[in-house]
Amino acid sequence: MSKTIIIFFGPPGSGKGTQAEMLAKKTEWKKISTGDLFRAEIADRTKLGKLADKYLKVGKLVPDKVILTLVEQGLKQKTSGFIFDGFPRNRRQLNDLLTIFKKALKKNDRVYALEVAVSDKEVKQRLGQRRVCACGKVYHLVYNPPINQGVCDICGGKLFTRNDDKVKVIIYRLKIYRKVGEPILNYWQKFGKLIKINGEQPISKIHNDIMEKLKQLKHDYH
Ligand code: ADP
Numbered sequence: 681m682s683k684t685i686i687i688f689f690g691p692p693g694s695g696k697g698t699q700a701e702m703l704a705k706k707t708e709w710k711k712i713s714t715g716d717l718f719r720a721e722i723a724d725r726t727k728l729g730k731l732a733d734k735y736l737k738v739g740k741l742v743p744d745k746v747i748l749t750l751v752e753q754g755l756k757q758k759t760s761g762f763i764f765d766g767f768p769r770n771r772r773q774l775n776d777l778l779t780i781f782k783k784a785l786k787k788n789d790r791v792y793a794l795e796v797a798v799s800d801k802e803v804k805q806r807l808g809q810r811r812v813c814a815c816g817k818v819y820h821l822v823y824n825p826p827i828n829q830g831v832c833d834i835c836g837g838k839l840f841t842r843n844d845d846k847v848k849v850i851i852y853r854l855k856i857y858r859k860v861g862e863p864i865l866n867y868w869q870k871f872g873k874l875i876k877i878n879g880e881q882p883i884s885k886i887h888n889d890i891m892e893k894l895k896q897l898k899h900d901y902h
């Protein structure tokens with residue numbers, strides 16, 4: 681059976697996590713979210729978590745070598761597809777991923793980059809009002825609020841603000857994305873593997889757009 685691999689791109693706050701989660705639910709493909717993996721390690725106070733925390737706090741990228749081990753572990757899961765959220769984030773990580781794909785992928789497997797395009801202004805608006813739960817569920821105070829204020833719909837946990845969602849850190853993360861993340865989209869564009877989505881629409885509309893694009897791809901190929 682062939683595999684599909686979808687790699688989400690977009691600035692912090694573009695809705696990658698939200699959309700990756702919805703896509704994973706619908707397709708049963710496995711989601712590999714490097715940010716979530718780090719936050720889990722930090723919560724568990726592992727050695728890796730302690731190291732990663734120093735970077736996440738200030739919005740810097742965790743060293744590439746550390747990421748690679750996590751990604752390779754994630755790719756061992758049995759599934760008909762993977763959804764990447766937050767990786768690769770620079771040229772070096774892209775090269776590492778391409779090396780892994782070369783070894784692991786078969787001829788009929790398909791890889792696509794999916795860009796969720798959102799302006800800097802919208803990013804700041806969204807991240808300023810993002811609230812999260814320890815279980816991983818993400819909310820927005822206005823656009824995607826929980827049923828009961830301050831409480832997670834899924835697990836009843838208390839919602840909190842991520843400690844990297846502070847204005848100064850948001851601006852820094854955005855700068856890194858524009859400088860070293862966005863340019864690697866050229867690679868996918870060159871090979872006709874880039875799917876662009878307008879990220880400034882309601883959450884459900886973006887999800888529908890993504891499903892439509894994926895259906896079209898299937899059609900082209902079979
Ligand atoms: P956002 O969803 O706001 O873009 P993420 O949850 O993807 O944020 O990432 C949060 C932080 O985790 C990043 O600022 C960075 O410190 C770290 N991180 C996540 N993925 C990577 C990666 N591929 N390379 C380096 N650092 C990463």
Ligand code: ADP
Nearest residue numbers: 692693694695696697698806810819820823883
């Ligand atoms: P990313 O993973 O790219 O950092 P998230 O999925 O965490 O982005 O979304 C960032 C914030 O914006 C969250 O508070 C989320 O609820 C909200 N959000 C996500 N998609 C949309 C959308 N299409 N319109 C408005 N708010 C959104």
Ligand code: ZN
Nearest residue numbers: 813815832835
């Ligand atoms: Zn929860």
